[in-house]
Amino acid sequence: MGLQRYKEKRSFDATPEPAGKVEPRRRGALMFVIQKHDATRLHYDFRIELEGVLKSWAVPKGIPTQRGDRRLAMHVEDHPKDYGDFEGVIPEGNYGAGSVMVWDMGTWEPVGEDPLKALQDGKLKFTLLGKKLTGEWTLVRMREREKGKDEWLLVKSGENVRPISARADDQSALTGRTMKQIAGQKTRTWKSHRAASERTANNFRERIAQAVKQARAGKPAKDAAAMASRSRRRKAQMVS
Ligand code: MN
Numbered sequence: 283m284g285l286q287r288y289k290e291k292r293s294f295d296a297t298p299e300p301a302g303k304v305e306p307r308r309r310g311a312l313m314f315v316i317q318k319h320d321a322t323r324l325h326y327d328f329r330i331e332l333e334g335v336l337k338s339w340a341v342p343k344g345i346p347t348q349r350g351d352r353r354l355a356m357h358v359e360d361h362p363k364d365y366g367d368f369e370g371v372i373p374e375g376n377y378g379a380g381s382v383m384v385w386d387m388g389t390w391e392p393v394g395e396d397p398l399k400a401l402q403d404g405k406l407k408f409t410l411l412g413k414k415l416t417g418e419w420t421l422v423r424m425r426e427r428e429k430g431k432d433e434w435l436l437v438k439s440g441e442n443v444r445p446i447s448a449r450a451d452d453q454s455a456l457t458g459r460t461m462k463q464i465a466g467q468k469t470r471t472w473k474s475h476r477a478a479s480e481r482t483a484n485n486f487r488e489r490i491a492q493a494v495k496q497a498r499a500g501k502p503a504k505d506a507a508a509m510a511s512r513s514r515r516r517k518a519q520m521v522s
Contacts (some may be wrong), residue, residue, distance in 0.1 A: 283304060284304055284360065285303070285304060285334070285335060285360060285361075285362055287359035287360070288302070288359045288360060288361055288362065288397050289301070291359070291377040291378075292376065292377050293376065296373060296375070296376055297372050297373060297376045297377075298368075298370050298371070298372070298373075299365065299368055299372060300362055300364035300365055301362070302361070302363065302364040302365060303362060303364075304334045304335055304362070305334040305335075305362075305363050306332075306334060307334050311389040311391075312330065312331040312332065312335060312389060312390050312391070313330075313331045313336075313366055313387070313388070313389060313390070313397040314328075314329060314330045314331065314370075314386075314388060314389065314390040314410055314412065315329050315336070315365075315366040315367075315384060315387045315439075316329070316345065316383055316384075316385045316386040316387070316412075316415075317329070317368070317369075317382050317383060318382070318383040318451075319340075319378065319380060319381070319382050319383075320380045320381045320386040320461055320465070321372075321378050321379065321380040321381075322380070323342060323415065323463045324342075325340045325341060325342045325470075326341045326342075326344050326345060326385060327339070327340055327341070327358075327463060328340075328341050328345070328355060328436065329361060329365070329366065330390050330408070331366075331390075331393065332397060332398060332401070333398060334363070335360040335361065335362060335363065335422050336360065336361040336362070336365055336366060337355050337360060337401065338357075338358045338360060339355035339356060339421070339434060339436065340355070340358050341354070341355045341356075341360065341436055342354060342356075344446075344451075345415060345419075345436065345442045345446075346413060346419075346436060346437065346438040346443065347437065347443050347444065347445045347446065348438055348442050348445075349438050349439065349440065349441065349511020350438065351422060351437070351438045352435040352436065352437045352438070353434060353435065353436045354433060354434075354435065354436075355421065355433075355434040356431070356433060356434070357373065357423075357432035357433070357434055358512070359362065359365070360481070364383075366387065367384060367387075367456060368382060368384075369383055369384045369454060369456055369459075369464060370382060370458060370464065370467075371381055371464065371467075372455050372467055373467060381464045381465040383454045383456075383459070383461055383464055384455050384456035384457070385411075385451075385454070385455060386413055386415050386478065387412060387416040387455050387456065388410060388411045388412030388413060388415075388416075388453045389410075389411050389412075389414060390408050390409065390410050390411070390424070391408060391409050391411075392406065392407070392408050392411045393407040393408055393409060394407060395419065396507070398512070401421075404423030404434075405421070405422050405423070406420065407419075407420045407439060408420070409440075410496050412430055412455070413455040414446060414450055414512045415443065415446075416443065417437050417438075417439055417440055417441060417443045418440030418441070419437065419439060419440075420435060420436075420439040421434050421435070421436055421437075422434060422435045423439060444467070472481055514521040
């Protein structure tokens with residue numbers, strides 16, 4: 283529960299993803315979002331709002347559209363609600379590095395009384411009202427095949443829905459952008475972070491140049507060498 287695992291996995295000074303917080307529970311419509319994530323392996327992150335966070339599953343093969351079709355859905359850590367409109371690039375070297383598209387978004391409703399208990403019991407039936415997807419699906423927990431892996435199935439229940447066209451599959455529900463456009467456009471947070479790193483690096487270069495000048499003027503060269511190695515270490519940290 284909560285966002286501890288989410289926070290442990292990320293350095294918020296190096297990724298544009300939101301730090302977020304657990305929001306107070308509220309009445310009214312619950313949000314859902316599906317993010318297409320071009321990480322080590324392309325997958326779709328299926329997230330539904332519950333208990334002030336986004337309960338999340340990674341679905342490698344995307345959302346089934348034909349009744350009875352089922353897709354593996356790996357249960358992953360809760361995400362903050364703020365994550366729901368995150369679209370952009372997670373920089374290299376960070377958890378989940380790669381492009382993220384808001385693939386679909388909207389509201390969801392449980393079919394039945396107590397969705398939290400339904401999740402705990404391992405079977406949640408729900409309807410989505412999204413921009414691309416509208417209809418009924420069911421999440422079903424599988425028996426544990428491998429220790430620590432929380433595998434579920436996302437099953438199309440209810441009526442068939444129209445399969446998603448290749449064009450719609452590559453179009454953001456939030457901005458209309460394609461994955462390629464998102465990948466080519468660094469997010470603002472990342473840019474400003476990089477600018478800050480470059481400023482720091484320039485600052486170090488200046489100080490090294492000064493130290494070298496002083497060394498040539500007869501002062502011990504030790505300082506310049508120490509500073510250069512410190513700068514190299516800093517740079518290595520920035521890259522990792
Ligand atoms: Mn993901």
